[in-house]
Amino acid sequence: MKIEYLHTMVRVKNLQNSISFYELLGLEETRRMDSESGRFTLVFMSPPGQKNAHLELTYNWDGDDLLPSDSRHFGHLAYQVENIYETCTYLMANNVTINRPPRDGRMAFIRSPDNVSIELLQMNNTLEPIEPWVSMKNVGKW
Amino acid sequence: MKIEYLHTMVRVKNLQNSISFYELLGLEETRRMDSESGRFTLVFMSPPGQKNAHLELTYNWDGDDLLPSDSRHFGHLAYQVENIYETCTYLMANNVTINRPPRDGRMAFIRSPDNVSIELLQMNNTLEPIEPWVSMKNVGKW
Numbered sequence: 001m002k003i004e005y006l007h008t009m010v011r012v013k014n015l016q017n018s019i020s021f022y023e024l025l026g027l028e029e030t031r032r033m034d035s036e037s038g039r040f041t042l043v044f045m046s047p048p049g050q051k052n053a054h055l056e057l058t059y060n061w062d063g064d065d066l067l068p069s070d071s072r073h074f075g076h077l078a079y080q081v082e083n084i085y086e087t088c089t090y091l092m093a094n095n096v097t098i099n100r101p102p103r104d105g106r107m108a109f110i111r112s113p114d115n116v117s118i119e120l121l122q123m124n125n126t127l128e129p130i131e132p133w134v135s136m137k138n139v140g141k142w
Numbered sequence: 143m144k145i146e147y148l149h150t151m152v153r154v155k156n157l158q159n160s161i162s163f164y165e166l167l168g169l170e171e172t173r174r175m176d177s178e179s180g181r182f183t184l185v186f187m188s189p190p191g192q193k194n195a196h197l198e199l200t201y202n203w204d205g206d207d208l209l210p211s212d213s214r215h216f217g218h219l220a221y222q223v224e225n226i227y228e229t230c231t232y233l234m235a236n237n238v239t240i241n242r243p244p245r246d247g248r249m250a251f252i253r254s255p256d257n258v259s260i261e262l263l264q265m266n267n268t269l270e271p272i273e274p275w276v277s278m279k280n281v282g283k284w
Contacts, residue, residue: 002224003168005188005195006263008150009217026145046147053147053194058217067215073256074216075151075200082144114215121148 007044007054008077010116013067015041015059017113022055024094025079025087025118030054047079068115076109076117076142084108084122085133101136105129109142117142149186149196150219152258155209157183157201159255164197166236167221167229167260172196189221210257218251218259218284226250226264227275243278247271251284259284 012018019029022045031044031054039061044054055077081087084102091110092098100109105127108120154160161171164187173186173196181203186196197219223229226244233252234240242251247269250262 002265003189003229004222004265005192005197006220006222006261008219009261011215011217047145050147050194052192055147056217056220069215073153073209073211073258075153075198077150078148078198079145080148081146087145116215119148119151123144123146 004052006052007056009056009058010112010114011058011060011064011067012112012114013064014113015043015057018057018059019043019045021096021113022057024091024096026081027055068113074116076119078119078121080121080123082123083127084120085127085130087120088133097139098136099139099142101133101138102127103129103133103136105133111140111142146194148194149198151198151200152254152256153200153202153206153209154254154256155206156255157185157199160199160201161185161187163238163255164199166233166238168223169197210255216258218261220261220263222263222265224265225269226262227269227272229262230275239281240278241281241284243275243280244269245271245275245278247275253282253284 027045028048029043029045033042041059043057046054088098088102088108096110098108102108106122110118169187170190171185171187175184183201185199188196230240230244230250238252240250244250248264252260
């Protein structure tokens with residue numbers, strides 16, 4: 001019985017805020033579906049060229065009082081990036097908090113606008129640990 | 143700035159129960175890491191042949207009182223299967239509840255042992271709606 005991974009779905013409180021956030025990371029919108037009857041919008045986003053690795057954003061037009069929420073069972077989404085220092089610098093310049101800075105040249109954690117934990121990993125070899133990252137403190141949890 | 147999806151991480155209360163569950167779905171263990179110092183085990187599972195579509199199971203050796211948990215922000219994991227009726231029949235024979243039966247020949251929802259919602263979608267064309275699926279009721283939520 002063949003099986004293929006398709007996507008991970010997260011609910012979002014403000015669609016444009018979330019699209020902007022994931023675009024900052026480098027994801028692109030690949031598909032969108034508006035349901036007039038269900039009063040929701042689905043937006044699929046994925047890294048360029050990566051088929052079957054979609055993040056599905058579900059936005060309910062009438063809002064969702066329970067968002068943002070947290071849970072223990074869901075851990076995080078993970079992406080690898082070409083240069084973790086450049087990515088984190090770019091994110092910080094765009095007001096994204098680096099909850100776990102890449103002190104080790106290898107791993108960072110951030111949060112989406114809806115509190116979804118996102119792990120960023122350095123592609124291929126770990127980078128040389130350098131400032132300002134080495135001295136940068138953790139912020140909150142992730 | 144290149145970015146690539148790597149995995150979705152979920153925490154599990156009982157590692158073997160979860161491995162068995164995802165094996166039922168057709169996922170295979172591809173990598174395992176035991177951390178003696180951190181007292182946790184990571185198990186990566188993915189559909190055969192699908193690179194960069196890993197589900198990461200995190201198991202804390204000292205347990206996790208907050209599992210299973212639920213959240214609004216995290217929706218579900220989605221997989222497509224070759225024949226949704228065969229998959230659901232097989233899952234039911236293995237005591238998995240089909241929360242949302244594939245009445246439409248296209249879509250079903252189940253839950254992992256830790257309450258993670260999983261969407262199953264029919265690959266390619268929708269199947270002809272047939273019994274017992276057409277008359278099967280929903281169970282709980284998903």
